[in-house]
Amino acid sequence: MQDPRLRLFSVTVLSLAAFASTVGAAAAFVWWLLFTPRAKSLPRPGVLLPLVAMVAATALVSSWGGGAGLSYLVRMTVILLLASWAYAETENGEVLAVAVWALGNRVGFEVGLVAELGISGISVLRKEIEQVRMAMALKGIRPGARSIVPLAVTLIVTQIRRADEVARLLVVRGYTIGGKTCPRFRADPLDVPAAIAAVIPALLSTLPLRDVFILVG
């Protein structure tokens, strides 16, 4: 999907559908199978698997407490797949362009800039994690519960410092509020049908399907 406006719309609607119900998540998964490059849009296993493991652990705890753990696992995994696809497809400047298109050069530029900085921070964070892991390996510290605290401390401190440096750079360059950009969007012939199809899971997630089947039965 090339048009970032339709991509943002689709991923928002599908994520809400997946979060709302298991049926919505199943329908969103079918959409993901039909309209995305599937496995090609996924990050490498070293990034995706820990996230899925965290969701699975939460689901397990929920099940033990009598909650809907399996439903949570399915819904959150589908949301992770959608987020991975949206992140892989997003190019530099697209979020800023969409925000300016939607909200104008003042508020839209602010919102878009914050979003762009946040998204660029994800790739920086990934590289930082790799570097810290390597440094720990050099000291003979194996990945595990003991390595989580120093890893988290280093990442938090470096990210805060980076945010501070970026903020200072913006001030030095004269940034105050808002900006000007003329967003232009490319579109693929499949973009509109895919965005319309994204509404179906949202509708399914709001329908009381169980009641419908009882009536039919």
Added chain:
Amino acid sequence: MRVELADLVFSQDSFTLRGSGTFDEGVHLVSGPVGSGKSTLALLLAGLLRPERGAVRRHGVLTTQLLLQFPEHHITSPTIAGEAASWGLVPEDALALAELSARADDDPFHLSRGELKRLTLACALLRDPDLLLLDEPFSSLDCTAKRRACRMLEKRDAGITVVFSHERAVLPRVDAIWEMEEGVLAARGSVPDAIPSWQHAPPYLRCALEQGARPMNIRLSDAREALCRIRG
């Protein structure tokens, strides 16, 4: 003791690194511009990346230590003394070498990057590994600290030391020069014979060579001595 690169090929996205050669005992300088592949080569030599083709063969190398370019990545302890201890060292020794004895109980993140660099460099040197890999050891250091770092490196009298750096002002005495250019590693050979063919030679060496001097090594003092010799 030696490390051999056998037709090494490593690719990542659109970048490809290629290299062959042997790192014998002594100090090796791998120079080249930023982004030429020096850090990637350091990770390959440390065994933290696997080559796509070819191999990195270590002969007689039992211990390896790599110092990463950004010293904050090494931090795993809440105090400076604890940080030195996490390298398996006696904290007092490491802190004395890094000139940070008075700050043993401080948070390592409260150090400047230059101070942190001094600390990690001191720790890496005190561990005295067979293969010591230093990725940009002079970045973030002022001239005085760079000279001190060079003297610390020169005192290391055994093992293989490989310095990956784009530094062109303050350099240590080295035994061999290598160059990275757009992902290709080229061996310039042993010093002093390698100096005239060194593409990224610092300006003071170029100046000395242009005036007909033949420096015995790559430091500013070596260039000065060579110039004094020809001028009588």
